[in-house]
Amino acid sequence: MAQLQLNNIVKRFGPVEVLKQINLHIQDGEFVVFVGPSGCGKSTLLRIIAGLETQTSGEVRIGERDVSDLAPSDRGIAMVFQSYALYPHLSVRGNISLGLKQAKTPQNIIDERVEYAANMLALTDLLERKPAELSGGQRQRVAIGRAIVREPDVFLFDEPLSNLDAALRSSVRHDLAKLHKNLNATMVYVTHDQVEAMTLADRIVVMAGGVIQQVGSPRELYEDPQNRFVAGFIGSPKMNFVPAIDGPNGSEIAAEGEASSYELGLRPEHLSLRDADHPEGEPGVVQFSEYLGSESFSLVALDKGHQVLVRHSPHEIWNIDQPVKVIQIRDGYRFDRDGKRI
């Protein structure tokens, strides 16, 4: 186990700069998730850590070593791929042990480690099967087993759950969380799914446009986003953004086309609905209402021209086209014109 350090990583594909000066320090034993929209450079960064892609400039350090110019197999990493990437001609045992065989590990140690990994992942009965005879979840467990036996300093996961169906995804997610606890290993995980990011991560790295937007614990990112992108990206459904000005009683929503001094970010749970004759709040009309069992969401078109999504109790029933008032039950986040938090 070891810490991982990225210093000034830059990656260019021709004239396109996909990673711009990435600096990141990942602690020993930490579970860090890279999250961001597709094309933000998160997978490229992971591949640079793995050594499958060479950085244009910058330094990758694992533990005390500079591994920037080492081959993937010499970096002390193991990687789990989105498509499992199992060797089709080898049995589960062969798949798991190939890396160790390549490294000329003695057979008794190979057997021991395969045994250990198979036990941990409930693969013992499947060891002699070929990948073609396994289900999707089993294949992904084999891929994880292949990573475990190498006893790497850093585990790398490249969207490992996105090929699994929803039910399986949450069960494998729990397995991964357990695995991290058992091995106490340094793990870097790439995903575009924020539920995976929020549930697994010690720290989340939000990326966009080749730049790290914010690094922090799931709670920090949700409650204290540093810019408009992070605020909008973390949280589902998305935060509402409306132009606003300072009024006598705090922020006031500016009407469409009117001058505004900043943008106000309001999460759906920061808002609440009242009847149209309520003395306070912004008047509007309900566009539609979604009942999700434990909660409900209503989209309201404000008279000032903006639309906001409001979370409310499933027992409150608001009908389509019903006039309502939207009140703020918590302060929103303010963002300047560049998207910076004020």
Added chain:
Amino acid sequence: MNARSKHFLAHSSAHLVLGIYTVIALFPAILVVINSIKTKKFIFRSPLSLPDADSLYFGGYQTVFEMGNFPLYAGNSMTVTVVSIALVLLFGAMAAFALTEYPFKGSRLLALYLALGIMIPIRLGTIAILKMMVASGLVNTLTALILVYVAQGLPLAIFILSEFMTQVSSDLKNAARVDGLSEFKIFFVLVLPLIRPALATVAVFTMIPIWNDLWFPLILAPSEETKTITLGAQVFIGQFLNDWNALLAAMSMAIVPVLLLYIAFSRQLISGLTKGAVK
């Protein structure tokens, strides 16, 4: 008409078309085999009839084995074909892997240049090839034929194999790199088995023209020791008189090895090996 009978109709009409094609394709070969075991009189009087007690005659085969040095010719053909296929597959796959796996400046241009050979028949260069072979002392050797056939087969091989190489999952190759496999091992152990169907296709396409070729053996290797089977069969064609029995017998026997090779390769055409590797 319900869906089921419609399906049946579509099914059987497809089989009808395939059946007709099979008959057309097999007809000449079967005709050769049938007539090779008939007397000359019956070959001309009723070429389409099956051999019976009157017409049955194995004299042609006897002649071939007695006069024709036939096993040597067959051996030469086999050597040339098998070695050429092996080299075409090896070099073609290597070139395709390099072109698709390691893109470099001008790699697209190089791929295009290598594919150019598909459009230009190699026979146009016969005189230059002959001069080269004379200069290098390779005339009347099987090596000369093999070199020419490898050159002839490579363009199509690279073209087809590149297409298949790009379909091999890059995650799989990367997983192997993380596990410490060398690029050579990735190529031989992972990629080649996965594109076996493509290799079989290329092998079949390469094999037939080499086995059937008369042109280059005639020009580059006409000596008795290096004759191939197609060239060898020519001894039975005289200026005034053809030994039809022997000729047909030689041709029948020439079909057999190529048929066996084809069956061997076509079994590989059945894929399914890639299943389970990636989603």
